Amino acid sequence: MIKIETLRVNNFRGIRSFEFKMDKKSFVVAGRNGTGKSGVIDALEFALTGSITRLTGSGSGGVSVKLHASHVDVAETPKDAWVEMTFTVVGTGSTHVLKRSVASPRKATLTPKTPESEAALNWMVQHPEFALTRREIVRFVLAEGKNRADGVADLLGLQRIGQVRAILVRVRNTDKRDSDSAKMSLTGRENILLSASGIETLDTKALLAVVNTNRIGLGLTPISDATPEEILLGVDSSASNHASSHNRSEWINGLSLLEASLEASHQNDLDGQLGQLVDDAAGRVDSAAFMTAVESDALLETALELFDGVECPVCTTTWIPGEFEAVITRKRAESTAAKETLAALKIRAGLLVTDFSDLRNKISRVLPIAEAVGHESTATKKQLEVILAAVNTLLSVDSPAELGALAALTKPNMEPMSSWLSELEMKVLALPLPSETDERKGRLRSISNALHEYTQQQQQASVLLEKSRRSSAACDIFDSSTSASLQQIFLDVQTKFALFYAAVNADDESKFSATLTPSGPGLDMNVDFYGRGEFPPGAYHSEGHQDAMGLCLYLALAQLTLGTGFTLCALDDVLMSIDSGHRRFVVSLLMKEFPNTQFVVTTHDEQWMRQMKSQGFVQGRNVLQFRTWSVGNGPVDWANYEPWDEIKTLLGTGQVKAAAGSLRSFLEHIGRECASNVAAPVPYRLDGQNTLGELFNSGIKALKDTIKKGKNSANSWGRPDVVAELDAWDSRIQTAAQEARQEEWAINAVVHFNEWENQTPAEFSLVAASWRSLIKEFSCSECEGLVKIAGDKDSLRCACTSVSVNLLHKP
Template identity: 25%
Template sequence: MATKIKSININAFRGIPELDINPDGKNMLLYGENGMGKSSIIDAIEFFFTGEITPLEGVQGLSLQKHGPHLNFNPDDINIKMAFNPGNVVLNRTYSTAPNPTTSLNEYFEIAQKGTFILRRSQLLEFINSKPRERFKSIANIIGLQSLDEIELSMQRVRDELKGRRNSEEDNYRELLTQISNLTGKDIIDEGNVIQALNEKLVEEGQATINSFKDVTQHSENLMKNVKNKDIDKISIFAEIIEETKIPLTDDHFLEYIITFNDKIAFLLDKQIKEKLSIRSLLEIGRNTISNAQLDTCPLCEQPIDRELLLFEIDKRLETIENLSNVASEIRSRSSEIITELERLVSKLNIISRKIRLLPEMSNYYGELSKRIECINNLKNSIRLAAEFKNEIKIEQIIEQINTTNQFWMAIFEYSSKIFDSIELNSEEKKTLNSITLIGQVKLKNDDILRGKNQLKHYNDRYVIAEKLYSTFSETKKAKVQEIYDSIQKEINEFYSILHPNDFHTDITLQVVKRASTNLKMKPFNRDEQDPRALISEGHLDSLGICIFLAFVKKFNNNCSLLILDDVVTTIDSHHRKKICELLHNQFNDYQLIITTHDQIWYEQLRATQRAYGSAGSWKNITLDNWSLENGPIINQHKPKWEKIQEKLSNYDKEGAGSASRYYLEWILKEASNNTETNVKYKHSGLYTVGELFTPLKNRMNKLLLNGEFKDSYSKVILKLESTSFMGNLLSHDNPYAGNFSQSEVKDFCESVHLLHEIFQCPECGNFIKYYPDLKQLRCPNPKCETPFEEATK
């Protein structure tokens, strides 16, 4: 037996001080105007299972702690209690504690804790209007790919870091060869030419050559015998320092590389964080407000707007936040290269520091060297943080630190050279010392080349492995995700065909295009695949989003019977809403559905479908009639429109009865016009006056009906309705004030409207009758109606 919610108790939560709802394991239909608390109830259900409230996520200034509790309550006051059948299992969620499900509920909660049982209007748009990466995230939440996506991203980062290290070692290898070329004055292609180039230089200087770098120590000692100065050891150190520091510590290319790196960081931070949290959130709020509320005026300046054009322009602006994964990958590689180069700078500074420590004449430089080393290490940390997109680099500070370190490096060279030049050595001794220093410098750089080559091989081998692992994992994941997409595309197309049986747009596909990105395509009129946003209306797009969500739920939420649709049919027309009702009843009758709406037509269509399918007993139809800060939502079991109007009449509330009957009449006229294929002048807003609907419907029925009992009954009802004073005013003014009419006049109007409803209803099941041109009949459209109404037409 499937798990179903028996009761819900909400305390101190988002507009609800205390509320009890008892579905008793049945489906729930919640109707109420905006601001009556429907979404708060859905938020409470989501919070119970997930500990989160989706509408608060990612919005600057909003948080669960601050905006979760009802006004004048604290987070610790929040308590959501639910009872589940079978077994009447009662569980609680508070701000700080999660429910602990019994074994029998484990599978149900495992799905529900992901929050993938709810579809809101804002989430509906994510399936259609979001960029491929955001669409993939929405789908990944449903099918449970988050952990795999995190693994893939980690593998990508490791690969990028190894690539950066490898590239840095390659650059260092080439730089060392260049430095040896400068020392020897010879062009060196690779490390195999170093000994030859060094010996050619030694021959030019009139010195003995060496066979290998293993002989350097002995060779230098032999040369030193030609130097008679007693401070030869100190002189050698000065010579080594001079030789090392005469080459600048860094060049302008390195600074330019860091500046470019920071520019990319700044771009990413600006687009993905600042704009996302400010401009994007504002645009999304505006888009959702204009779309959901069907506004034709700007909510800020109250000027008229072209709603569809404005929504299109907003979407275009939102699309300026581009897919930046390649830039992020490049940044990670660059950061590794910069950090490796900074580590080399520290190594060079440490080598010089150890030598200076042996020279009392340079003691003043030792302390400053330690500060320079500390500064470079701090720069490495700044680069690491920037590569994680936590902040920009303070580029002016980095440039200043590196330039200061370079200047200090050159100061060491100049001071060492000055002292060295003051030492009394003859030309032969200086020549010998220069040769010894040259040999030592070339050996050190050759040793660095050999070490670097080993490091290069180390990083390259690991990069090749990491790239292979990443690409294999990524391609396998991509293929498996595509398999999942392929497995549900049949149901997506089937559901869409149910809603749009005569639509020429076919072959709806979800395609994995690259890491964590999903494209949505469909074929128009047997042409090439295109983005559906370029092909179909806003209402069709919304219905497509519903189909995608329902297909994923059907595939992946097998063990969770809960399905919530929160105000998702705003832009969908009446005919296709009715199709959604049928889809839910036919395909999801084993789920516990909770549907909220502020749209009375959709509410009535759902109730009509309940009657048509004989499922009214498995539904709780609830209206939210009011809301107050002190009491929260006021809920009531549904009463039919006519019953509510009768109550108002019995209470002598003629204004309320007249207003309710006017809306009642509008609803009847819309449904009857739709079902009889009445030609009504199209209005973009979808808002019609009674006169704009009544006269075309009356003319249409006069053309359809044959003489007979039904036509006589229909004509009497129309005549009675038109003869009421209230209706006469309604046709001429659209919005008459009921206070201008007597109680009996209002009552006559109300009863006439109800009679009109009965004329267009099947007497057996209560569904609106429908015109079938092929049959030339008005008949009940309910296939389950045992005695369907039938009336022949012209």
């Protein structure tokens, strides 16, 4: 959607003030670790989204963009920390300036503001995955299924799938718990109806027979449909002096059932079991270590994945080899033990559900009896509420939150209920014996009331069961439909991923294959290992191959899902483990498959940086090398660095050795640039560490040979003035080279320890001056840039073309 022209950074992260001229082309920032490269990616991400991935999410702790995105020296004045970007909207070609301050990261200034530019920026905000770091590669390759699925979902923009699924699962579990509770209540109502009717199993014909027997005994006509209303049809429902005794036998039966349950609960110490369970749950909830362990497994897994072998990814504490892994292993064992403890508590809770549900039903049946005879008990009602809460809580103990609810339960105390029940039984027994007519009427009323309550509970249970069935079906349908859709996506992705990886590893894994399979909330991934079968990426492949897989999977996802919108991509040192032999294939892959994408790449590997230049992935002006970094000044790049003032300052304080080190470091850098620019045949070394003599001797000879070609060309065109200028330049090079060679020994003598070395600052200043003169001969006096053989080796020129030597002969 956009391409970057310039990126200006001020007091942001480790950068004090810097302007990156990217010119809508791929851009490389190289430098050793600790020179501030990642700050460029942070600034880019912040400008576009107002956020920084490294300061958010898992493991960020107390770190935040608002507090820690500013340079440490302006942390108190975040308005002084800002990033400004000039970008072009792809398609319209319009140019805009975006500026964002740490003081208000959610508010950006866009000039000019147009619907197209706003739409482009909104698109970037919705796709923050344009930036990829080595840390994030593990989300695609080494993570377990759920974490990999989350990482892929972020890139695909499918986060809502996981969010919706989580909601559906939560609703499904709640509905199932409610349905199970209603089912238990229905069982209790069924038992009451069986007791009232005197039948052993709930059967419509048997119930109707009992009802009609009592109706015939009252001189009433039989009924054909046993409904609560039909059962009482013709029965005198008005209150009488003996109304309370009409249910006497049924009441006695209900009291006896509750008494038996209370006796059983006492013998089984039901109160004690629940009390102990509540205490055990409370002990776990009060243990911060336990609660952390229950939920920490995923975090521990991520920490282990992000560990670089030296520093903790959360607190940056340095660890000795193996110690961090040992701590994580121990912590994960603690997490497993905590989960097992929670599972054991759940089993204990499940065993108590049936008994307490039975008590709830029988107490609920007895309370109306107590009300009818004037023996109500507030304490018993409270115990019923306690038991009801216990039943609902015991149904599910799967999470820390539900464990907390169990720990918060009020412990029941059913001992006083026995004496209250005995008193109630005495009152019921003291009621006058009913006549046969009253007995039949009372039984019909009990059956009618029990059937009414059973029918109501049955309807509620049926509604809740259907609700549970629907929510469960919704989960299943959602999983199957998204799985089918995602399966096609992943089928396309795995094909493209395999092609990309095979291209990067064409020399040894050209027949590579991979399989991506959605599995519930997770995403399983298996890859080919040299034709021996498919295995998880971490099983046999090396770290370098895993990094390559992560990059290739990321690129495949981006290409297939973002399409033409994939115009900008930031890669933050993502190839640190891929060997140099395969990095050139990565460059070829990027150039072939993503010709319209602007890549911003950071790397600590100078060799790969040079491969990107030599293969034409980036031009020389779009390569920036950070030389060093300091808190006060931020990064310093080689292009704008010259050591002469630094050397002068060091010599002024007598620090000859430090001045020699500064000079040598600069010469090793500039020597490579000079030799490269004039195509000097430098001796090949496996480590790429050529000596100064090798670099400059080859560079000087190549430059002089090029000037000689220029003189021959000028002669062929009849340009004696140019020949004269080139002769003078050739002479200056010869003189400067001789002086520098004479003084080269002095640099080594001072840098390394030598007992006889005792150069004075004045003497070493002459050494520095001789090398400065030589380097000037490789540069333009106007733009101060190095000269370079350009085009199809047809000219030698500088960036501003003040130096422009034609190398072509007149036909």
